[in-house]
Amino acid sequence: MDNSRIARLFNEVADLLDIRGENPFRVRSYRTAARTVEDHSEDLAAVLRDGGDLTALPGIGKDLAAKIAEIIETGKLGFLDELKAKLPPGLPELLRLEGVGPKKVKLFFEEAGVDSIENLDRAAREGRLRGLDRMGEKSEAGIIRAIENYRKHIGRFRLDDGLAAGAKILDSLKPVADRVVAAGSLRRRRETIGDLDILAVSSDPSALTDRFVNLPGTASVPARGPTRSSIRLEGGLQVDLRVMEGDEFGSALLYFTGSQAHNIALRRRAREMGLKVSEYGIFRGEEKVAGETEEDCYRALELPWIPPELRENRGEIEAAEDGRLPRLIELEAIRGDLQSHSTASDGKESIMEMGRAAGRRGYGYIAITDHSRAVRVAGGLDEKQLARHLEEIERAGEKCPGVRILKGVEVDILADGTLDLADAILRECEVVVASIHSSFRLPRKEMTRRIVRALTNPHVNILGHPTGRMLLRREPCDFDFEEVVKAAVGEGVSLEINGHPARLDLNDVLARRARELGARLAVNTDAHSSAQLDLMTYGVFTARRAWLEDRDVINTLPLEELLAALNRPTR
DNA sequence: GGACTCCTGTCCTAGTGCTCCAAAGCACT
Numbered sequence: 245m246d247n248s249r250i251a252r253l254f255n256e257v258a259d260l261l262d263i264r265g266e267n268p269f270r271v272r273s274y275r276t277a278a279r280t281v282e283d284h285s286e287d288l289a290a291v292l293r294d295g296g297d298l299t300a301l302p303g304i305g306k307d308l309a310a311k312i313a314e315i316i317e318t319g320k321l322g323f324l325d326e327l328k329a330k331l332p333p334g335l336p337e338l339l340r341l342e343g344v345g346p347k348k349v350k351l352f353f354e355e356a357g358v359d360s361i362e363n364l365d366r367a368a369r370e371g372r373l374r375g376l377d378r379m380g381e382k383s384e385a386g387i388i389r390a391i392e393n394y395r396k397h398i399g400r401f402r403l404d405d406g407l408a409a410g411a412k413i414l415d416s417l418k419p420v421a422d423r424v425v426a427a428g429s430l431r432r433r434r435e436t437i438g439d440l441d442i443l444a445v446s447s448d449p450s451a452l453t454d455r456f457v458n459l460p461g462t463a464s465v466p467a468r469g470p471t472r473s474s475i476r477l478e479g480g481l482q483v484d485l486r487v488m489e490g491d492e493f494g495s496a497l498l499y500f501t502g503s504q505a506h507n508i509a510l511r512r513r514a515r516e517m518g519l520k521v522s523e524y525g526i527f528r529g530e531e532k533v534a535g536e537t538e539e540d541c542y543r544a545l546e547l548p549w550i551p552p553e554l555r556e557n558r559g560e561i562e563a564a565e566d567g568r569l570p571r572l573i574e575l576e577a578i579r580g581d582l583q584s585h586s587t588a589s590d591g592k593e594s595i596m597e598m599g600r601a602a603g604r605r606g607y608g609y610i611a612i613t614d615h616s617r618a619v620r621v622a623g624g625l626d627e628k629q630l631a632r633h634l635e636e637i638e639r640a641g642e643k644c645p646g647v648r649i650l651k652g653v654e655v656d657i658l659a660d661g662t663l664d665l666a667d668a669i670l671r672e673c674e675v676v677v678a679s680i681h682s683s684f685r686l687p688r689k690e691m692t693r694r695i696v697r698a699l700t701n702p703h704v705n706i707l708g709h710p711t712g713r714m715l716l717r718r719e720p721c722d723f724d725f726e727e728v729v730k731a732a733v734g735e736g737v738s739l740e741i742n743g744h745p746a747r748l749d750l751n752d753v754l755a756r757r758a759r760e761l762g763a764r765l766a767v768n769t770d771a772h773s774s775a776q777l778d779l780m781t782y783g784v785f786t787a788r789r790a791w792l793e794d795r796d797v798i799n800t801l802p803l804e805e806l807l808a809a810l811n812r813p814t815r
Numbered sequence: 816g817g818a819c820t821c822c823t824g825t826c827c828t829a830g831t832g833c834t835c836c837a838a839a840g841c842a843c844t
Contacts, residue, residue, distance in 0.1 A: 308817080
């Protein structure tokens with residue numbers, strides 16, 4: 245999990261080099277390296293420790309490999325500190341403003357002495373920017389607006405919020421469009437989205453654009469053109485609309501779905517084949533060879549269609565070329581949920597209600613896994629209470645034909661790695677999910693030891709929300725992921741992909757790595773009400789982004805096989 | 816700064832729209 249820190253430092257270097265107007269290819273090297281490191285599923289600290297060669301990674305040469313090693317060994321990057329010393333600390337933040345790039349930052353700093361957002365705001369309001377090169381009153385007003393927006397809406401939005409907003413917008417636009425779909429990171433099911441991308445075909449484009457820029461809840465209209473427009477919703481989410489012709493729909497959808505890295509890789513491949521890809525189609529010279537559907541476009545590039553969740557340029561194009569694309573797991577393959585809560589702890593509904601809801605979803609089983617006593621605010625159970633609760637689960641199961649309600653618990657992993665309940669009662673459970681709900685900030689070594697110790701308890705079946713992160717709110721715990729996964733594999737413990745859209749834990753990159761290391765995954769909802777069983781869809785999105793197939797996920801198994809799979813190997 | 820070819824230098828990841836100011840920056844995937 246240090247990889248993301250390395251990536252962050254490299255991106256900071258790139259920002260500073262960019263502002264200084266240095267060789268753009270050097271800047272790109274740092275950005276490419278940041279992305280390589282971020283997407284790399286192995287912990288680079290572990291790679292280094294095992295004597296691995298970092299220059300084997302694409303775009304990492306001798307120099308950057310040494311810088312990665314420096315960051316891992318010292319926690320710092322001297323080169324970055326040198327750069328920072330040469331420029332005011334507030335400059336990189338200016339790049340976050342809409343309409344401001346490195347050239348403008350340089351201009352504002354050198355010509356107007358601007359070195360922070362506060363400064364820039366003042367300069368703009370005092371009319372000191374309009375005299376600068378290529379700046380006028382409109383640009384100045386744009387800066388003020390960009391700062392207001394930035395202050396109001398820093399950050400990203402959760403996937404579930406994006407999907408909800410997207411559904412409303414699509415409903416509003418459907419009456420004036422022949423076709424309208426959401427693309428972008430939403431279609432790729434990224435865990436968070438920065439904006440919303442809508443693609444439409446309409447026989448009356450100006451009516452469509454009119455409707456779009458006047459959607460209810462629109463706070464401002466940053467751009468409006470015949471084919472491309474943007475609005476910002478009151479909640480801060482930016483929505484981009486692209487209007488295309490019907491015979492361009494496939495190439496436009498491909499382009500607008502991205503990711504950027506996937507698009508660039510495809511276009512490069514096209515160029516090598518003597519083709520040109522744009523949102524308007526795939527062309528050989530003047531001749532259009534594809535564009536109506538995505539399938540056509542990929543076919544023109546001699547590739548099978550690639551599922552949107554994989555389009556991150558993380559090896560999917562190579563896999564497609566070699567016929568190695570995974571048969572991604574589908575929601576329909578899920579046969580049950582292995583983490584859910586009832587009124588016995590902090591759930592909203594009874595065991596019976598949860599069981600029946602599982603039956604309505606066509607599940608063969610559901611595990612009721614209420615909290616253990618350490619989670620006091622959630623009404624966690626002690627041994628005696630859990631014993632009675634397990635009996636209740638059994639009784640409820642008898643009245644719930646068709647669905648097996650599994651006796652379970654979500655037992656807390658205490659700070660020292662012991663579990664919050666005695667083995668004698670854990671033994672009575674069919675599903676033991678072990679999770680961390682406190683002491684999130686232990687030092688790395690201690691945290692690693694803590695989790696590994698918990699996994700060695702012979703009754704634990706699943707490690708719940710393994711990193712403990714909360715999207716946009718809480719950073720993941722720091723531990724040696726590889727070591728934990730290896731311990732889980734050795735102990736026969738599955739790792740959870742918690743499908744709650746606030747968690748999505750494990751995330752796509754880590755889940756993919758876990759599978760590579762031989763781990764089995766359990767995709768659960770952590771439902772606290774029967775309606776929340778629907779959150780399974782988000783867990784499956786993440787599993788798909790992790791390249792998982794049915795066989796990688798234990799709760800695609802029929803009941804008998806699942807029970808066998810949950811049995812810990814005897815040693 | 817990397818990769819490749821060659822040993823010192825060259826090229827490097829695509830393509831297009833919008834805005835504001837009149838050629839280029841920035842944005843978008």
